[in-house]
Amino acid sequence: MARFTPDDLHASLARLRWPLRLTWAGMWAETLVQSLWPFTSLILLGLAALMMGVQDALRIEIIWGIAVLLLLLGGLSLLYAGRHLRRPGRAAALARLDASLPGRPISALLDEAAIGQGDADAMALWRAHQRRMAERAARARGVPGDLRIARRDPYALRYVALLAFAVALMFGSFWRISSVADMAPGGGPGLAGGPVWEGWAEPPRYTGKPTLYLNDQKGGSLTLxxxxxxxxxxxxxxxALGLSETVSGRGEVASSDNVTAQDFAVRRSGEITVSGPGGQSWDVVMLPDASPRVSVSGAPEVSALGETRLPFSASDDYGVAAGEARIRLDLASVERRYGLSVAPEPRPEILVPLPTPIAGDRRDFEENLIEDFSKHPWANLPVRVSLSVLDAAEQIGRAEPAALVLPGRRFFDPLAAAVIEMRRDLLWSRDNARRITQVLKAVTHLPEDIFRSQTLLLRLRRQIERLELRARFGLDEEVRAEIAEELWGLAIEIEEGVLADALERMRRAQERLGEAMKNGASDEEIAQLMDELRQATEEYLRQLRRQQAEKGSGQEGQQPPGDSMQMTQDDLQRMMDRIQQLMEEGRMAEAEQALREFQEMMENMRVTEGQPGEAGQSPGEQAMEGLSDTLREQQGLSDQAFRDLQEQFNPGANAGESQGNEGRDGGQGRGQQHDGQNGQGQGSGDPQQGRRGAQDGDDGAEPSEEGLAERQRALREELKRQQGQLPGQASPEGRAARDALGRAGRAMDSAEQALRDNDLPGAIDNQAQAMEALREGMRALGEAMAQEERDGAPGQGTAEADRRSANRDPLGREQGGNGASGSDAPLAEGENGQDRARRLLDEIRRRSGETARPEVERDYLKRLLERF
Incomplete structure (x- = not known):
């Protein structure tokens, strides 16, 4: 082992030179910061105030008072520094550095052995100890000073001063400090520093441009x-100083006071010049503020219930601030007959604010104006719509007025349409009051032929008497508005009906659909009425099932008559889809005939519960139908979660539902309002599904995310039950279906947890994954069923006669792959298609020649003949 000599000791101590210096410097910084922080804070505050020009904005007496106060505070801060300033010595630095090392090796190196100087073993041990201490001392690093002064400055005044100075650096100028010299006696600018000037160019706030300090803009060109x-x-x-500018049209302006402030707005390109000592000149290029622009970007879309959606686009160089739509009656285009033949009472224009983006860029956007004008007197009359937008500079941009018919709700029931027309005539002019009473008395002359409820009849007669009485003694605006509101409610009730019996509701839906065919309804209205027919039909089927269950007609082992025709719910759905397709294609005669046949078939229908191995649905078909119901309900839950997410940002978005979506109340059907007041039946034919939806809808109240989570949990349990009854699990396709449904279940669990955590975006994503997995499972199940049918697996298929019956329409004709009926197949009644078509054509010709029929019906029959 090498000996540790005195030279080694000196070398070890020499290596501590720089760590010791750094530690000493840190101790100096520590004592300076802790003693001088009040003084430096005062200096920073003073500089910030001078750079921001406080001395130019306050009176000279206030400035001197602040200066005296600062001097007093400065003296106190220096006294504080003198009391706390301690000069750190090298010995203290060496002690701090030694304390930062384990075992204090520097002190050990400086020590000497007190005993054992003559003992060789003792000295060898001492040198070994010093060698280890030297190795530890070689790892010494400079100790930083403790700059924390939070205990001395508990209110963080030093940060206030530092922030003020930083703001002054950004928005102030060091040039302003020189103006302090002008405040001294005899130190005016005219004597010492000469005349000075300052200038700022502040663009309008809505442009987002920064303010320019003109003293820093050394001449040249400015774009403002x-x-x-x-x-x-x-x-x-x-x-001494002069000002001239050509950007505002004021002409040359000269200073007239010792301190003069001149301000003006840039209205055109030109030049700004400050003449005199230190003056500058700028060529100003003005950026013009363009007027906003707005235009109608598409044809208005009208829903079946009269809601209008008018797309428009707007743009501006700095952003659109607001907009509005003005709607006025186009009296020249109104067909002046009946109640519209009299002069209309003056009404103000309809003013509707245009929607603008809540967040984001408003310089160029597209939006939709969504309103419901059904109750306005101008509904379904020609109007002129003018769109206008306003920017932050209060410039107005207008679009060319668009001519259109103000959309409103259409009534297909003749009685409801008559009541609405009388309501319109009443609001058109009070002079129509006598005529309205006469027409309504004629309508109620034989009430048993047209009124389905005595309550509606009495309510209408009450309004007739009230209107007749007021017409004699003066009809004021308040009473007219009350009568119009009551007539609107009557028409809605007549149109939609308050029918408890499912069969009557179904007949009512069929009648409304038939009237829509005759009146040339739009595709949107047809879709709405078809949706009502589907709901009423499903409710009627549920009522039939309940009646059959009470009578025991659906018990096991009981078979329907041998000549009866087997129909499933999918067959009924295909028939209604076929009716809707015919109407959308304009083939109204065929659609009306199919609707009549559908009505006759539904009224003569008997419902039987199919058993495994018997005529009816196979287990695979039952499983497929159950999964379809589950997918529809999952879609409804996802739609409702998405609407709740929209309503968090747009509270007025709960006015209604889109078609095809589950109702707000879960079990209350599709296409309804959020409050569930339409009262239509559940869109699904599954009673259990309706019970699940009803669990969360409490008297029409809006369900919370907790209610959605409960519905999601119930749907997950229903899927688990369906997984246990899934057929064909031994085949690869069946295993694929089971795996897909397992993924759907896990996604439903995640969606339930997200709903309980009020994480609507996460819930919507998980619900989308669940729906995709359900679709994959249904596809795999369909492939498994097809494979079993090809293999002829017993117990899983249906009889050959039942398969052929399932491929026929209600008239007994064979169907193609897409549900279309072949024209060459025999009818169930034994009559071929040509004979039936000839008989129908003869009937149309006979009816069109009967002069006793209404002119509208005869025109319709003639149009049918023109198709042939």
């Missing part, structure tokens, strides 16, 4: 937005 406010201050001897 229109409306920029230029402020110039001239100090010094009168006439």
């Amino acid at each position: 937005p229109e409306g920029t406010l230029v402020t110039l201050r001239l100090y010094g001897e009168v006439g």
Whole structure:
């Protein structure tokens, strides 16, 4: 082992030179910061105030008072520094550095052996100890000073001063400090520093441009937005500095006071010149503020219930601030007959604010104006719509007025349409009051032929008497509005009906659909009425099932008559889809005939519960139908979660539902309002599904995310039950279906947890994954069923006669792959298609020649003949 000599000791101590110096410097910084922080804070505050120009904005007496206060505080801060300032010595630095090392090796190196100087073993042990201490001392690093002064400055005043100085550096100028010299006696600008000036160019706030300090803009060219406010201050001897500008149209302006402030707005390109000592000149290029633009970007879309959606686009160089739509009656285009033949009472224009983006860029956007004008007197009359937008500079941009018919709700029931027409005539002019009473009395002359409820009849007669009485003694605006509101409610109730019996509801839906065919309804209205028919039909089937269950007609072993025709719910759905397709294609005659046949078939229907191995649905078909119901309900839950997410940002978005979506109340059907007041039946034919939805809808109240989570949990349990009854699990396709449904279940569990955590975006994502997995499972199940049918697996298929029956329509004709009926197949009644078509054509010709029929019906029959 090498000996540790005195030279080694000196070398070890020499290596500590720089760590010791750094530690000493840190101790100096520590004592300076802890003793001088009040003084430095005062200096930073003073500099910040001077750089921001406080001395130019306050009176000289206040400035001197602040200066005296700062001097007193400065003296106190220096006294504080003198009391706390301690000069750190090298010995203290060495002790701090030694304390930062384990075992204090520096002190050990400086020590000497007290005993054992003559003992060789003792000295060898001492040198070994010093060698280890030298190795530890070689790892010494400079100890930083403790700059924390939170205990001495509990209110963080030092940070306030530092923030003020940083703001002054960004928005102030060191040039302003020189103006302090002008406050001293005899130190005016005219004597010492000469005349000075300051200037700022502040663009309008809506442009987002920063303010420019003109003293820092050393001449040249300036590009400023229109409306920029230029402020110039001239100090010094009168006439020493001058100002001329051509950007505002004011002409040359000269200073007239010792301290003069000139401000003007930039209205055109030009030049700004400050003449005199230290003056500058700028060529100003003005950026014009363009007027906003707005235009209608598409044809208005109208829903079946009268809601209007008018797409438009707007743009502006800095952003659109607001907009509005003005709607006025186009009286020249109104067909002046019946109640519209009299002069209309003056009504103000309809003013509707245009929607603008809540967040994001408003410089160029597209939006939809969504309103419901069904109750307005101008509904379904020609109007002119003018769109206008406003920018932050209060410039207005207008679009060309668009001519259109103000959309409103259409009524297909003749009685409801008559009541609405009388309501319109009443609001058109009070002079129509006598005519309205006469028409309504004629309508109620034979009430048993048209009124389905005595309550509606009495309510209408009450309004007739009230209107007749008021027409004699004066009809004021308040009473007219009350009568119009009551007539609107009557028409809605007549149109939609308050029918408890499912069969009557179904007949009512069929009648409304038939009237829509005759009146040329739009595709949107047809879709709405078809949806009502589907709901009423499903409710009627549920009522039939309940009646059959009470009578025991669906018990096991009981078979329907041998000549009866087997129909499933999918067959009924295909028939209604076929009716809707015919109407959308304009084949109204065929659609009406199919609707009549559908009505006759539904009224003569008997419902039987199919058993495994018997005529009816196979287990695979039952499983497929159950999964379809589960997918529909999952879609409804996802739609409702998405609407709740929209309503968090747009509270007025709960006015209604889109078609095809589950109702707000879960079990209350599709296409309804959120409050569930339409009262239509559940869209699904599954009673259990309706019970699940009803668990969360409490008297029409809006369900919370907790209610959605409970519905999601119930749907997950239903899927688990369906997984246990899934057929064909031994085949690869069956295993694929089971795996897909397992993924769907896990996604449903995640969606339930997200709903309980009020994480609507996460819930919607998980619900989308569940729906995709359900679709994959249904596809795999369909492939498994097809494979079993090809293999002829017993117990899983249906009889050959039942398969052929399932491929026929209600008239007994064979169907193609897409559900279309072949024209060459025999009818169930034994009559071929040509004979039936000839008989129908003869009937149409006969009816069109009967003069006793209404003119509208005869025109319709003639149009049917023109198709042939």
